[in-house]
Amino acid sequence: MKILLIGEYSRLHNSLKEGLMALGHEVTIVGCGDKFKQFPVDFSIYARICNDNKIANFLFKSIRKVIGFNLEKIEKAIRFYLLLSKLNHYQHVQLINSDALETYPILSRFLYKKLFQNIQSRSLLVCGDETPIIDYLFKKEFKYSVLTPYFEDNSIEKEFQFPLKYRNKNYRKTFNWLVKNCQNLITSDLDYEIPMQKMGFQTTFIPNPINTDKITFQNIGITDKIVIFLGINRLSYSKKGIIYFEKALEIIREKYADKIEIIVSENLPYSEYISTYNRAHILLDQVFAYDQGYNALEAMAKGKVVFTGAETEFLNQYQLQADDVCINAKPNENEIAKKLSFLIEDPEKINKISKNARKFIEKEHAYKIIAEKYFTSWN
Incomplete structure (x- = not known):
């Protein structure tokens, strides 16, 4: 089976790829590498011009500061659009998140629609911040959560811009569209499975894959400090x-x-x-x-x-x-x-x-x- 995995934030998709390939499947990862973490991908949509060119980086940051327009997101969308012709022949596509392309939601929906025209089998993975997860955390039913520091001190809202964005109308619209257009919602651990169930979603809980062949056990052997x-x-x-x-x-x-x-x-x-x-x-x-x-x-x-x-x-x-x-x-x-x-x-x-x-x-x-x-x- 030819499988397309879009997005990579933690090495989850890389380990899944290694497992699928061991089972005889052909797998491709498209993503940005998650900034400084530099996870490997097969096709990169990393915004090289915006980030690696010092003059362009200064100019684009100035534009973003003045008018709030993020050209890095535009560059990622363009790079993915230019890849679409190479992504026609896959039998399944999985998104690591509703914002897997890390661009503006309206552009994400446009690009997902283009991609989905040729791939009928689709899944959305919930393994981090996502609209229903953040919605549930705002109910404050957990005794604590990743939003607890924000609830205790709203002045640090800027530090929580990434999770909070999923409550915005456009991100919510993208998530809802994907729910209608993906056959599977998959959760990777209980921090996401519990909220998804509480919010009324039907999900498949599959724990994170860890490459137990590549990662070897190290005898802890304490001899000094x-x-x-x-x-x-x-x-x-x-x-x-x-x-x-x-x-x-x-x-x-x-x-x-x-x-x-x-x-x-x-x-x-x-x-x-x-x-x-x-x-x-x-x-x-x-x-x-x-x-x-x-x-x-x-x-x-x-x-x-x-x-x-x-x-x-x-x-x-x-x-x-x-x-x-x-x-x-x-x-x-x-x-x-x-x-x-x-x-x-x-x-x-x-x-x-x-x-x-x-x-x-x-x-x-x-x-x-x-x-x-x-x-x-x-x-």
Whole structure:
């Protein structure tokens, strides 16, 4: 089967591609590479002129600042339009998001209509911010969510421009159009599956695929200091609750100065990010979550002890006990510091969670099995 995957924000589509190809399918990814993360794609619609040419970049930023017109979005739309003639012969297309092309909604709909004229089998993946997800979070039925910092302090609205845009009329119109024109709505973890169900959508829940052949388990083997890694993405700093990790690290830095090493990175390309945390025993991922995102799952596959979303809903879904395969990180620096202290004082617990984490990924997220689930859903 010839499969077209549009958009890439986390390496999800790359791992899915690897699983599908292992099953004998032909797969192509179209996308931007997600800015500084630089995920690989087969056909790029990255806005090279707007971003890489210094003179053009200065000019376009000035235009955007003065009149609010984003020429980067226009360039992405043009690049995708020029690709359309190469995208006629696929049997299935999956969008990673309703804004998979990262352009203006009216242009997205125009381009999707052109694309869908020749591809009858279509799916929309919900694996991040999306109109019904944000709508549900505004109901405030979760005890906390990625929007909690915004609800507590509206002055940081600019930091939440990406999730909040999905409540705008044009983005909502695009999502609703795609729901009518795609045969499948697929969710990748419980942070999206629960809201979609609560908002009345019929979805297929398929966990994230992790390439368990490419990502090998690293025996945690603590012989000296315990290494703790925190990777910061400034675009999602508040959404992920990074401030709670930073405060927790301040607490344990004073308490265990001779027992730990702390590594902090910021806005690294994906490949550099991965190599930077390879030495770590513990990885601090995110706070405002109920299930694990993609970065957490890849780290767990390597055997890292990850502080991330692992709420009751997650434990019930996979029939686990608290802190079996990862550590549930709540928005409380003292609680995070307490859990870090427990691990630092009992390194054997780190070893146990490390091995459990790998087994969990192999059981629930193995990329070939997940790819088969996607293929079954599409058919």
